[in-house]
Amino acid sequence: MFRHPQTTPKGVETDDAIRVQLSVNGEPLDLDLPPWTSLLDLLRHRLALTGTKKGCDHGQCGACTVLVDGRRINSCLKLAVSLDGAEVTTIEGMAGEGGALHPLQDAFVRHDGFQCGYCTPGQICSAQGLLNEGHAQSREEIKELMSGNICRCGAYPNILDAIEDVLNDRVSEPRMPE
Numbered sequence: 509m510f511r512h513p514q515t516t517p518k519g520v521e522t523d524d525a526i527r528v529q530l531s532v533n534g535e536p537l538d539l540d541l542p543p544w545t546s547l548l549d550l551l552r553h554r555l556a557l558t559g560t561k562k563g564c565d566h567g568q569c570g571a572c573t574v575l576v577d578g579r580r581i582n583s584c585l586k587l588a589v590s591l592d593g594a595e596v597t598t599i600e601g602m603a604g605e606g607g608a609l610h611p612l613q614d615a616f617v618r619h620d621g622f623q624c625g626y627c628t629p630g631q632i633c634s635a636q637g638l639l640n641e642g643h644a645q646s647r648e649e650i651k652e653l654m655s656g657n658i659c660r661c662g663a664y665p666n667i668l669d670a671i672e673d674v675l676n677d678r679v680s681e682p683r684m685p686e
């Protein structure tokens with residue numbers, strides 16, 4: 509990684525900036541970052557991708573969940589400089605062409621899977637990570653594997669309905685012959 513001088517948020521000169529190349533929602537980026545920048549702060553403060561929410565900033569609530577190379581992570585706990593070469597997907601990158609809703613977004617709308625909506629981007633990214641993992645086969649397993657995403661409005665039954673709907677659709681999809 510390439511290093512060169514950088515100004516800290518407090519205006520103090522530091523030579524600790526680190527160059528990182530990563531893609532966010534398919535857009536390649538070449539950034540010089542102070543090494544203490546969390547992925548969450550990079551997304552919200554530098555890239556203005558404010559769909560990803562900051563709840564606790566301590567890995568306790570799941571509001572900041574995004575996908576890194578298809579795996580769900582708490583972006584508040586991940587240093588951005590550790591993601592050289594990674595592909596990051598946020599809620600802004602979930603919709604399809606022309607803004608068509610992702611199946612999870614559509615299911616959350618149909619099942620009324622939110623109230624204030626603050627936890628929703630994290631819930632949806634986490635649900636996509638859960639689907640990618642392929643471990644959840646039942647409502648109980650969805651509940652267990654989504655337990656890191658807190659909803660202070662208590663919309664859990666509807667969130668579960670939405671994810672279960674998409675999981676069942678996937679299971680029932682005809683498989684291509686190998």
Ligand code: FES
Binds near residue numbers: 563568571572
């Ligand atoms: S803001 Fe990251 S887990 Fe709460």
Ligand code: FES
Binds near residue numbers: 628659660662
């Ligand atoms: S919808 Fe309000 S915190 Fe989940």
